[in-house]
Amino acid sequence: MDCLTVDDVVSLRAASEPVRVGIATYTSSDSFKSQHCNKKPHSKSMIHQLSIEASNFGGSALKKTAKRHFKSRLIPLGIGRPIDEFYPWESFTLEESFTLPQSSHAGATRVELNSSVNTIAKRDGLFNLSSGLNYCHSVGQQPLLRFITEHVEIIHNPPYRDWSVCLTCGSTSAFEIVLRMFCNRGAAVFTEEYTYPGFISSTLLLGLHTVGIRMDDDGLITEELARTLRTWDDSKGSRPRFLYTIPSGQNPTGATQSPERKKAIYQIAEEYDLIIIEDDPYYFLRTKHSHQTVPNPDAIDSYISNLPPTFLSLDRSGRVVRLDSTSKILAPGLRAGWVTSSNEIIEKFISYQEVGPLSTSGPTQLMLWNLLDAKWGHRGFFTWLEHLSRQYRSRLDIVLESCDKYLPKDVCQWSRPHNGMFLWIHIAVEKHPELRSQGESVCDKSGVDFKTGEVEARVWSRACENGVQVTMGSLFEATKSCASRVSFRLTYAAADEIELDEGVKRFANAVRKEFGLEQFGTGLS
Known part of the structure; x- marks a missing residue:
């Protein structure tokens, strides 16, 4: 053989x-x-x-x-x-x-x-x-x-x-x-x-x-x-x-x-x-x-x-x-x-x-x-x-459709993963009104960007207040660096399928509030 x-x-x-x-x-x-x-x-x-x-x-x-x-x-x-x-x-x-x-x-x-x-x-x-x-x-x-x-x-x-x-x-x-x-x-x-x-x-x-x-x-x-x-x-x-x-x-x-x-x-x-x-x-x-x-x-x-x-x-x-x-x-x-x-x-x-x-x-x-x-x-x-792949594919489809509906596309970027259980959302932090008005960001000695770090922390905190848990991208950095974008990891594996759309909406509202954009109504029936 x-x-x-x-x-x-x-x-x-x-x-x-x-x-x-x-x-x-x-x-x-x-x-x-x-x-x-x-x-x-x-x-x-x-x-x-x-x-x-x-x-x-x-x-x-x-x-x-x-x-x-x-x-x-x-x-x-x-x-x-x-x-x-x-x-x-x-x-x-x-x-x-x-x-x-x-x-x-x-x-x-x-x-x-x-x-x-x-x-x-x-x-x-x-x-x-x-x-x-x-x-x-x-x-x-x-x-x-x-x-x-x-x-x-x-x-x-x-x-x-x-x-x-x-x-x-x-x-x-x-x-x-x-x-x-x-x-x-x-x-x-x-x-x-x-x-x-x-x-x-x-x-x-x-x-x-x-x-x-x-x-x-x-x-x-x-x-x-x-x-x-x-x-x-x-x-x-x-x-x-x-x-x-x-x-x-x-x-x-x-x-x-x-x-x-x-x-x-x-x-x-x-x-x-x-x-x-x-x-x-x-x-x-x-x-x-x-x-x-x-x-x-x-x-x-x-x-x-x-x-x-x-x-x-x-x-x-x-x-x-x-x-x-x-x-x-x-x-x-x-x-x-x-x-x-x-x-x-x-x-x-x-x-x-x-x-x-x-x-x-x-x-x-x-x-x-x-x-x-x-x-x-x-x-x-x-x-x-x-x-199992079909189940994850179905859940991913729901999450991607929700991202299209709720996330501000001029601020957030993502692409469809071919494997796994994670969706990586980039946030163009340079478009934040506070950073646009104050100019170039400054890093501390460890390479952490004060302003982007603050934006990331506030979006995460607002998401938790909205009743949804996501993971900050900075936790995954192998080498600390000054980044112009904030990222968040979302998973479509852990929540009940009927909660996925609402979860993305609540995360999107956290981003929108941080960037001074209009928000969506929320609530699970």
């Missing part, structure tokens, strides 16, 4: 090693990849990029003993893992809220399509409470890791053979580990000029600082990244060796990098030997216009084929560390995701996870395996993702 497809999974599993579920059973993605991976070249070593801390750290000696395999069962007198008779639960009963439409494809791996309720027993079944509620090897439980490994190969098909997956406790935990692996204290890290505040906070905690690269509607501007690398002033410290990017539905701007933009960024990474963190939680939330308005299980192949290439799918060297998350596509409280990179990088990641969060929560892994593999299968999972 040239690449793994959804319908190849049944035959792949039949030819693979059987899943072994036990207490903290060691496993790896190598057990679940297709033979096609063996035809590819090896990745390059990135060991020279490791931080001093990571270079000197080998993980838990105790955890490494779990990698040994024995032909017969050992009586477990050596490790402090309580037997399942001490668990106060006999079973879990799970009921899903999304019923899959019937499909004409015979290759789906889901079961019991006619039932939405499933019970996970203490000891019976492939993956049960006995193993799920005990300690787990940091890479993840075998049945779930198998599904995620297949998913990664179906979607990304990394161009080198020695790649692996490790389950995580969500992307925040994962990128904190990766930062420690590759960055020494005092180092600089490249990001988009606006980026996720959680990442900025993690860099500060680790004694790092971010260098924001200018963006346009397609995300990070390639020429700006190349220019910054080419003209880097060594008096500011060593040139950054690390790029953190959110390429799809970027948080907060909603920008999505085109395939051409990703290829150009990757070429720069190759030239300057950069490590790329591809944090991509919004990749599957496609909000571009679509003619399909109802679920169609037989159109899932089209959905998959129209997904754009990722940095992982372009990565020939093994310099990309891709982070996926269940937070935006299933539920944030699961605190789960997965990281994909070369075996060398994943082994080091596992070493850190062994002495930190240890592993993804056992009940979470049980829930994910039961839903994704036992109930839905790969085709069902993609059916859900396509359904």
Whole structure:
């Protein structure tokens, strides 16, 4: 096979090693990849990029003993893992809220399509409470890791053979580990000029600082990244060796990098030997216009084929560390995701996870395996993702229509995001009557514009007074600068759908009042 497809999974599993579920059973993605991976070249070593801390750290000696395999069962007198008779639960009963439409494809791996309720027993079944509620090897439980490994190969098909997956406790935990692996204290890290505040906070905690690269509607501007690398002033410290990017539905701007933009960024990474963190939680939330308005299980192949290439799918060297998350596509409280990179990088990641969060929560892994593999299968999972995209697309349409109705277009600018859950509203603060009369603005020593900062704060405060919550754009700045525009991030994911129009109206009235413009009447019936 040239690449793994959804319908190849049944035959792949039949030819693979059987899943072994036990207490903290060691496993790896190598057990679940297709033979096609063996035809590819090896990745390059990135060991020279490791931080001093990571270079000197080998993980838990105790955890490494779990990698040994024995032909017969050992009586477990050596490790402090309580037997399942001490668990106060006999079973879990799970009921899903999304019923899959019937499909004409015979290759789906889901079961019991006619039932939405499933019970996970203490000891019976492939993956049960006995193993799920005990300690787990940091890479993840075998049945779930198998599904995620297949998913990664179906979607990304990394161009080198020695790649692996490790389950995580969500992307925040994962990128904190990766930062420690590759960055020494005092180092600089490249990001988009606006980026996720959680990442900025993690860099500060680790004694790092971010260098924001200018963006346009397609995300990070390639020429700006190349220019910054080419003209880097060594008096500011060593040139950054690390790029953190959110390429799809970027948080907060909603920008999505085109395939051409990703290829150009990757070429720069190759030239300057950069490590790329591809944090991509919004990749599957496609909000571009679509003619399909109802679920169609037989159109899932089209959905998959129209997904754009990722940095992982372009990565020939093994310099990309891709982070996926269940937070935006299933539920944030699961605190789960997965990281994909070369075996060398994943082994080091596992070493850190062994002495930190240890592993993804056992009940979470049980829930994910039961839903994704036992109930839905790969085709069902993609059916859900396509359904979710349609829901977000519908909500975005409402918000965009409301923006057209209520926001003053000579003051506010926005564009339709192609992915994700955020709409980025630019406000031309230079058109504010107070600033027009007082002339040029003045920045303080930190680069914060007093006047634009005041306007941003007042609009935010007025919005809260109006009964709507939005997020100030300055909270996302990677590098503080004097800006002539104020920005706000709106999300169409959190409010009830019937509240979206009213929420935009209330925000628009906050802007209009600040700029001395006529306001609209408000009120939800």
